[in-house]
Amino acid sequence: MRGSKRAIISLSALFIGVSFIFIASGLVVSSGGVLLNDMGASKTQIGFITSLFFLGALTCTIVSHRLISKVGHMRAYAIFTALFAICALLHDMSDNLIFWAILRFMLGFCYYSIVLIVESWLNEKTPNSIRSRVLGFYEIVFYTAFAIGAVIMSMNLSVTKVFIIGTISIIIGSIPLNFLKIKSPKIPKSINISLPKIYNIAPLALATSIIAGLSMNGFFSMASLFIITQGYTTAQAGIFIIVGMCGGFIAHTIFGVISDKFGRKLAIILASSIAFLASSAFVLINPSIIMQYIIVFFLGFGIFVLYALALARANDVLSDKNAYVEVVRALLFSYLIGSFLSTIIIGFLINQFGFIAFIFYYITLLAFLIIFAIFQKSVPKAQEVAFARHSGHSIIFDELNNDNSK
Template sequence: MAGSKRAITSLNALFIGVSFIFIASGLVVSSAGVLLNDMGASKTQIGLITSFFFIGAITCTIVSHRLISKVGHMRAYAIFTALFAISALLHDMSNNLIFWAILRFMLGFCYYSIVLIVESWLNEKIPNSVRSRVLGFYEIVFYSTFAIGAVIMSMDLSTTKVFLIGTISIILGSIPLNFLKIKSPKIPKAISISLPRIYNIAPLALATSIIAGLTMNGFFSMASLFIITQGYTPAQAGIFIIIGMCGGFMAHTIFGTISDKFGRKLAIILASSIALFACLGFISVNPDIIAQYIIVFFLGFGIFVLYALALARANDIVTDKNAYVEVVRALLFSYLIGSFLSTIIIGFLINQFGFTAFIYYYIVLLAFLIIFAIFQKNVPKEQEVAFTRHSGHSVIFDELNNDNSK
């Protein structure tokens, strides 16, 4: 415990800085559906524009590490936070939907680039003996500060105020890292990604990663649209998102034990089943907003651990370290592809069939994952390793960087 406290204290500037970035992300990302709806965009258009955030994220995984390696982590952090702030502020300059799509791309690219830099630093400084506890603290920082962003969104602010507050938060996030004096970590070399090859190695991990992207970031980006389409207010949409995240936070404190004791396959089935039953609750009782607050806790409880479980499953299956790096990159790529597709699909479904399509979307995905997982092989108990806690908002690059930082 003392070791983890020392590690956290030594990186307090990093945690403070990234907390402001997460607040901005929570505000800017979760408010997109509300703001675009107020602008008169159709549900399909909202989904398409929001998807550009994840196109930017995918682009980040391909090119950002090359840019970072050329200019260094500190300069890259300053560049990406500046671009992040400018992109947020420019939203108020025009209501042109194409312009907004470009800005969403820049937000996704800059945000995930910042996350890559921060998590590379974490990996560099955290010894293996306290890695899980420090990453757990990092996860707490994400959930709590992202929720603050959702709270700000619930205040029903104008577009100008939303992005002004987001920009201020990003600028504040750029300051603390200047007080952090540590050697910049190395970035791993790019490795080609072959999803068919990864499917042959770890099919359940790959399927779970894709479903995680489709469900988790579908929730972050489109849950607000689901609520306001029912006639509720942005404030109620913000509360809905926060409660879902609370469920996810609680799940991370429990599923580590479940996963280690009973296996990843059972944990994936259990998490998916909890989320599936929550979805059935949405459609079976025709709930009012208070009932939806209760049900969404269990939806978040089930879906927000799926990506972590996918990584843990991959870690069980793949014993070759070089192959594991390739597998984790593939899981990251598939997770972001799922995230990108989620907003397009959800926007189209709500536009065509109404807000209930949001729930049926989750029912189909979760039912598929449960059935798929049932027919996958169990991993021998002696082959399983400790559950690694990974925040669903982003990709934890510790395994990718670990080879180079030792």
């Protein structure tokens, strides 16, 4: 415990800086659907423009490490935070949808590049014996800061104020890292990605990873549109997102124990079933906004642990642990593909069938995952390893950096 506290204190500037980046992300990303709706964009257009944020993230996984390797982590962090701030501020310059689409792509590219840099630092400077506790604290920072961003979004601010506040948060987030006097981490080597190969090795992990991307980031990006399309306010949309995140936060403290005791397959089925029942409740009981807050807690409780469970399942079924880096990279890639497609699909469905299509989207995804998981083999208990309590966010570059440092 003392070791983890010392590590957290020694990296306090990093945590403080990235917390403001997460606030900006929570504000800028969550508000996209609301602002585009106010501009008169169709639901399909909103979904496509929002999806480009995740296309930028996909691009980041392919090219960002090359830039970082040339200029170093400290300079790269300064570059990407500056670009992130500029792109956020430029949203107020025009309401042209093509212009916004380009900016969304750049926001995703810059944000995930910053995440790469921050998590490289954490993994480089944190021993294996305390890494889970340090990354657990990192998750608390992420959930808290992102929720603050969603709270700000719920204040029904103008476009100008939204992006000015976001820009200020990003600029503040760029300052603390300059106080860290530590050597930049090494850059992980580029690894070829083969989804068919990974499917043959860990089909349940790959399927769960894709569903996680489709469900988690579909929620982050489009849940606000789901609420305001029903005629509710921006403030109520912000509360809806925050409650769902609270469910996910609590689930991360519980599913680690469940997966360790009963296996990853059962944990995936249980999480998917809870989210499936919550989704079904939206349809069956025609809930008021208060009831929707209660139901979305359980939706978030189920979906926000799926990517972490996918990673744990992949680690369990690998006979060659040296291949884990390749598998993690492939799972990340599939997760981001799901994230990219999620907003396009949700936007199109809401545009064609109304807000209720958002719920049927989740019912379909989760039903598929439950059925698929049921027919997968269980992993012998002796083969399983301790579950890493990471969200789909913080594990992104964990194993890549661990492998590189060996």
